Amino acid sequence: xxxxxxxxxxxxxxxxxxxxxxxxxxxxxxxxxxxxxxxxxxxxxxxxxxxxxxxxxxxxxxxxxxxxxxxxxxxxxxxxxxxxxxxxxxxxxxxxxxxxxxxxxxxxxxxxxxxxxxxxx
Amino acid sequence: xxxxxxxxxxxxxxxxxxxxxxxxxxxxxxxxxxxxxxxxxxxxxxxxxxxxxxxxxxxxxxxxxxxxxxxxxxxxxxxxxxxxxxxxxxxxxxxxxxxxxxxxxxxxxxxxxxxxxxxxxxxxxxxxxxxxxxxxxxxxxxxxxxxxxxxxxxxxxxxxxxxxxxxxxxxxxxxxxxxxxxxxxxxxxxxxxxxxxxxxxxxxxxxxxxxxx
Numbered sequence: 001x002x003x004x005x006x007x008x009x010x011x012x013x014x015x016x017x018x019x020x021x022x023x024x025x026x027x028x029x030x031x032x033x034x035x036x037x038x039x040x041x042x043x044x045x046x047x048x049x050x051x052x053x054x055x056x057x058x059x060x061x062x063x064x065x066x067x068x069x070x071x072x073x074x075x076x077x078x079x080x081x082x083x084x085x086x087x088x089x090x091x092x093x094x095x096x097x098x099x100x101x102x103x104x105x106x107x108x109x110x111x112x113x114x115x116x117x118x119x120x121x
Numbered sequence: 122x123x124x125x126x127x128x129x130x131x132x133x134x135x136x137x138x139x140x141x142x143x144x145x146x147x148x149x150x151x152x153x154x155x156x157x158x159x160x161x162x163x164x165x166x167x168x169x170x171x172x173x174x175x176x177x178x179x180x181x182x183x184x185x186x187x188x189x190x191x192x193x194x195x196x197x198x199x200x201x202x203x204x205x206x207x208x209x210x211x212x213x214x215x216x217x218x219x220x221x222x223x224x225x226x227x228x229x230x231x232x233x234x235x236x237x238x239x240x241x242x243x244x245x246x247x248x249x250x251x252x253x254x255x256x257x258x259x260x261x262x263x264x265x266x267x268x269x270x271x272x273x274x275x276x277x278x279x280x281x282x283x284x285x286x287x288x289x290x291x292x293x294x295x296x297x298x299x300x301x302x303x304x305x306x307x308x309x310x311x312x313x314x315x316x317x318x319x320x321x322x323x324x325x326x327x328x329x330x331x332x333x334x
Contacts, residue, residue, distance in 0.1 A: 045273075
């Protein structure tokens with residue numbers, strides 16, 4: 001049998017059609033299966049918060065023990081006059097890598113490069 | 122800081138003072154072993170003479186959010202705030218019971234500890250979305266502040282528009298670098314402290330009165 005790790009790269013268009021709930025379940029279902037998920041556009045802070053919460057609820061002894069997640073630092077969009085007045089400069093979420101904590105290890109991260117090491121189960 | 126942001130901040134503080142709730146809930150968040158419970162205990166002891174919870178070098182000693190109510194802090198100019206301090210479990214994206222075994226804990230107890238820790242982190246995230254009015258984000262300034270969990274947590278706190286103070290703890294240790302934390306989060310006030318020795322803790326109280334009042 002072939003050994004290896006499946007990597008799913010999810011396009012921004014596909015993510016934009018999913019609800020937050022669907023995104024989080026898609027991520028956790030895949031990661032629990034030992035896959036690496038790469039999102040072209042990252043999760044919102046609210047989604048990240050719920051992802052941490054749901055990850056904790058899925059952890060089992062001698063089974064799934066959580067996720068490793070890494071993303072480029074978010075970029076601040078250049079705010080327009082009205083946004084500046086209201087203090088609503090939005091932050092752009094960027095490419096995000098998520099995998100099982102026992103298989104994915106981040107080696108190095110810069111503002112424009114993520115270096116990771118993946119092992120098979 | 123732009124003139125618009127300054128004006129908005131002043132108006133916001135004025136409105137908060139005018140309409141504020143009787144007591145704010147201030148959550149102490151941060152990664153495991155940053156000194157969150159040590160800080161909660163120091164605040165509670167300094168202002169009420171009581172303690173919040175036990176501390177230990179084993180990660181996830183705090184596995185449930187612990188609340189100490191009705192703490193009144195007085196600043197140098199006589200201003201006061203009355204808050205509830207919520208000490209939360211260290212936030213992480215992974216917990217393995219095997220990590221506890223190296224501290225001499227047996228497997229059964231380690232499994233229970235890991236399960237309680239996962240429930241505690243989930244609860245802490247829920248609190249942050251629903252029940253927290255301000256945050257002290259606690260970091261060990263001998264460690265790398267650029268960990269993804271710190272970046273995510275600060276982003277989550279900012280998205281909820283909660284006032285946040287970053288406490289750069291453990292400045293008494295030789296490798297301490299609060300400047301690294303200031304560089305990582307230049308958009309927020311960073312107060313360098315030592316919870317165990319009490320260094321600069323008065324400055325933290327001043328900032329709490331100013332930002333959470």
